[in-house]
Amino acid sequence: MSTAAAPRGAAPRGAAALRTDDPAVRPEPTGTVKKLGGLAGWVDDRTGVAKGAGHMLKKVFPDHWSFMLGEIAMYSMIICLLTGVFLTFWFVPSMGEVPYDGSYIPLQGVQMSEAYKTTLDISFDIRGGLLIRQIHHWAALMFVVAVMVHMFRVFFTGAFRKPREINWVIGTVLSLLSIVEGFAGYSLPDDLLSGTGIRAAEGFMQSIPIVGSYVAYFLFGGPFPGEAIIPRFYTAHVLIIPAILIGLFTAHLLLVMVHKHTQYPGPGRTNSNVVGFPLMPVYMAKAGGFFFIVFGAIALVSALFTINPIWAYGPYDPSPVTAGSQPDWYMLFADGGLRLLPGWLEIPIFKWTLSLNVAIGALLLIPVMYTLIGIYPFLEAWVTGDKREHHLLDRPRNAPVRTALGAAFIAEYFVLAMAGVNDILAIKFHLAINSITRALQLLFFVLPVIVFWVTKRLCLSLQRADRNLVLHGRETGNIYRSADGEFTEIHEPLDPYRRWTLVQHEVGTPLALGSTKDANGVESPLSKKARRRARWSQFYFRDSVAPVTPAELAAAHHHGEHDALPSAESATHVGPSEH
Amino acid sequence: MNALAARRRHPAAITVLLLLGLILTGAAYSLLAPKQAxxxxxxxxxxxxxxxxxxxxxxxxxxxxxxxxxxxxxxxxxxxxxxxxxxxxxxxxxxxxxxxxxxxxxxxxxxxxxxxxxxxxxxGQGPAIPEEAVTSGQGADLARGGEIFRVNCAMCHNFAGAGGALTWGKYAPALKDVTGRQIYEAMVTGPANMPKFTDTNISPEDKNNVIGFLKAIETQPQQGGYHLGNLGPSSEGLFAWVFALGLLIGAAVWLGSKAA
Incomplete structure (x- = not known):
């Protein structure tokens, strides 16, 4: 360090001058570092982990806030695991009836299941229990929220394209599992609200044609409610689903490592590099710190806001139901689907009943939705015919149809979720629940179409705005008046770095539909399929706006000259006008 | 005594006696007869x-x-x-x-x-204004009141008495800031869409238990923090999406803009 501080002007002379290019001698490690190095060496000698770990620690990640949405999901899941372990110490997953004798006075003496009683005990008689319970539940809600928002990011930036399709499918399965895990956990306390949810779930099973009642009997170990369902949900909630979740999550992360992280387009960022910082030490610090931020934020929310006040709901009893019975938010869309289905779909066939009014919403909606999500990357690749790898993300506006499809999906999901809270909307906005339901039934078909169209138009407009910006520069708001009295606004051209981001993307062209007949005038057997594909390709690429080409840019600058002021610094080209 | 005896055959005596008897009977009736309203x-x-x-x-x-x-x-x-x-x-x-x-x-x-x-x-005959003893909620059995409330009332008024929607814009109102007397009167008269709960459905003591339960949950401390309107998971979901996610994204943006 001291040699580096030598003044530049004073060059060393003599023999010392020959050594100026030598690498600096590293100082001997101090005591602690030496000990740590020794320990690392000891571990490496026995496991050979250093090479892999070193490789991992040098992995470079790009910096962007939207890349941290998945991290929020990961940390919420870890918080759930930690707090969940605490809860298992006291929770007894049993439906055996006991009288309550804990400290919550309005329930003292009430007969209730052990599951409900122990949850009350965790809330009122275990030190810190209520806070941990609330952290567990808020973190669970945030887990599903973050998973969904992370999926939005991946979808709208096209991060699911080759080679990441498998990871998208894994993510889809994780998302589905997260809501199943959430539902199982929400059901465990056996309170009035969650019991109503289990009752509804039993109804869903019963709506399976022919085998429905047998399936319900099998899962509940007899008629509803029985004594088996809470212990079974418990096994699913603390054992089976978390095991699959963690396994898939590990695979999800490993694939991110294998594929390397995607990055937003920008100067110097190509499809074959990653611009960012290494995991160690930058992201170790950032990600590690972010874990504590997420934990802190969730703990703060949990300390200030009640979630799932089971003591207020009361113990489950099949006879009462409370007004405003809703599942946790991630199940609202499924509940909403049921609320929107008209009653005439219940069809009696001789002495049997085909409950399509339930089955469509309860049994078809979730599989259809998740299948569509899961196969989207393959559908898009088939339509675009794009088989290349993509490591640079799309700006959502540059893929108008994909963005519009995503927005339409969100709109549909939103309609269903709103239908799930139709009674709350009715009472809070002083509306008639019947009218809300009718309106949502209509919106289910209409809103996605409107949203698709509006979003696509917005994307195209934004692309055109980008073109304008590149061609004519930023409007500075400085008005110049010439000697002739003509007013001109000065446009400031973009700097090349900003411009690059706006022009780097490519625009696909629709597949051309060639002749459907071969040389001998015979109709090709493939033509029908090819024609269908060409139609989809038309749908996907039609109306696309091409980015500004260098030639266009040059022409624009040339054209812009006569507006530009000879003396203005902002003009890119100063010279006599040729017009 | 002699004067009374002397006049016992007075022509007005029988009228006076009859009058006296009627007054006594009337007075006794008004004291002892059940009070209807x-x-x-x-x-x-x-x-x-x-x-x-x-x-x-x-x-x-x-x-x-x-x-x-x-x-x-x-x-x-x-x-x-x-x-x-x-x-x-x-x-x-x-x-x-x-x-x-x-x-x-x-x-x-x-x-x-x-x-x-x-x-x-x-x-005409109808339910009278109830007495203080059965409307104050004093000495109520809260557990029993809660059970009666959940079985009979929660399906419209919500588990915490926060209110709920009925068909075509009708609704069951929130049960906050109402007096025990009003709750009792609503139960016996069944205003608007509410069913009547007569003394044979729910006894006056049990009505008092319900009132006691409602007062207890209204005045008890909010154990888990602010209750977000007692509307169940919907308001929790909205809160998670708007405030909790907003907080976390804010933190992510802040951290993302921090130089490495």
Missing amino acids: QAALASEDQVAAGKSLFLANCASCHGLNAQGTLSGPSLIGVGAASVDFQVSTGRMPAAGTGVQVARGVAKFDEEATAAMAAYVASL
Whole structure:
């Protein structure tokens, strides 16, 4: 360090001058570092982990806030695991009836299941229990929220394209599992609200044609409610689903490592590099710190806001139901689907009943939705015919149809979720629940179409705005008046770095539909399929706006000259006008 | 004594004796007979005052003799409790017609309300204004009150009495800031869409238990922090999406903009 501080002007002379290019001698490690190095060496000698770990620690990640949405999901899941372990110490997953004798006075003496009683005990008689319970539940809600928002990011930036399709499918399965895990956990306390949810779930099973009642009997170990369902949900909630979740999550992360992280387009960022910082030490610090931020934020929310006040709901009893019975938010869309289905779909066939009014919403909606999500990357690749790898993300506006499809999906999901809270909307906005339901039934078909169209138009407009910006520069708001009295606004051209981001993307062209007949005038057997594909390709690429080409840019600058002021610094080209 | 004996054959004696007997019987009856309604005890003056208030404020819809019109139901036989409930919660006199008259500020003081109640009660038998002993919620069995509430009331009024929606814009109102007397009166008179809970359905003691339970959950501390309106998971989901996610994204943006 001291040699580096030598003044530049004073060059060393003599023999010392020959050594100026030598690498600096590293100082001997101090005591602690030496000990740590020794320990690392000891571990490496026995496991050979250093090479892999070193490789991992040098992995470079790009910096962007939207890349941290998945991290929020990961940390919420870890918080759930930690707090969940605490809860298992006291929770007894049993439906055996006991009288309550804990400290919550309005329930003292009430007969209730052990599951409900122990949850009350965790809330009122275990030190810190209520806070941990609330952290567990808020973190669970945030887990599903973050998973969904992370999926939005991946979808709208096209991060699911080759080679990441498998990871998208894994993510889809994780998302589905997260809501199943959430539902199982929400059901465990056996309170009035969650019991109503289990009752509804039993109804869903019963709506399976022919085998429905047998399936319900099998899962509940007899008629509803029985004594088996809470212990079974418990096994699913603390054992089976978390095991699959963690396994898939590990695979999800490993694939991110294998594929390397995607990055937003920008100067110097190509499809074959990653611009960012290494995991160690930058992201170790950032990600590690972010874990504590997420934990802190969730703990703060949990300390200030009640979630799932089971003591207020009361113990489950099949006879009462409370007004405003809703599942946790991630199940609202499924509940909403049921609320929107008209009653005439219940069809009696001789002495049997085909409950399509339930089955469509309860049994078809979730599989259809998740299948569509899961196969989207393959559908898009088939339509675009794009088989290349993509490591640079799309700006959502540059893929108008994909963005519009995503927005339409969100709109549909939103309609269903709103239908799930139709009674709350009715009472809070002083509306008639019947009218809300009718309106949502209509919106289910209409809103996605409107949203698709509006979003696509917005994307195209934004692309055109980008073109304008590149061609004519930023409007500075400085008005110049010439000697002739003509007013001109000065446009400031973009700097090349900003411009690059706006022009780097490519625009696909629709597949051309060639002749459907071969040389001998015979109709090709493939033509029908090819024609269908060409139609989809038309749908996907039609109306696309091409980015500004260098030639266009040059022409624009040339054209812009006569507006530009000879003396203005902002003009890119100063010279006599040729017009 | 002699004077009384001397006059025992007086022609007026029999009339005096009969009169005396009638007065005694009447007095004994008025002391011992079961009291049907407060109206029975209401003074003529109160009923008259109630009638004039009724004619000025209620008769346009309920009819000059409270017999009901196309715009308002008959009040004969609804009882004092019904009038007390409707007027003291500010529902009556109604400002206009609609699917359901909303709660509001009471437009009459207690004396005027009592007078109108006495007048309506004088028109026909109906539930009387309940006594303090069964409306205060004092000494209530909270656990039993809670169970009765969950079985009979929560399906419309929500588990915490936060209210709930009914069909076509009708609703079960929130049960906050209402007196025990009003809760009791609502149970016995069944206003709007609410069913009536007579003494044989739910005994007066159990009504008091329900009132005690409602008062207890209204006044107890919010154990888990702010309750977000007691609307169940919907408000929690909205909170998670708007505030919790907003907080976390804010943190992510902050951290993302931090130089490495």
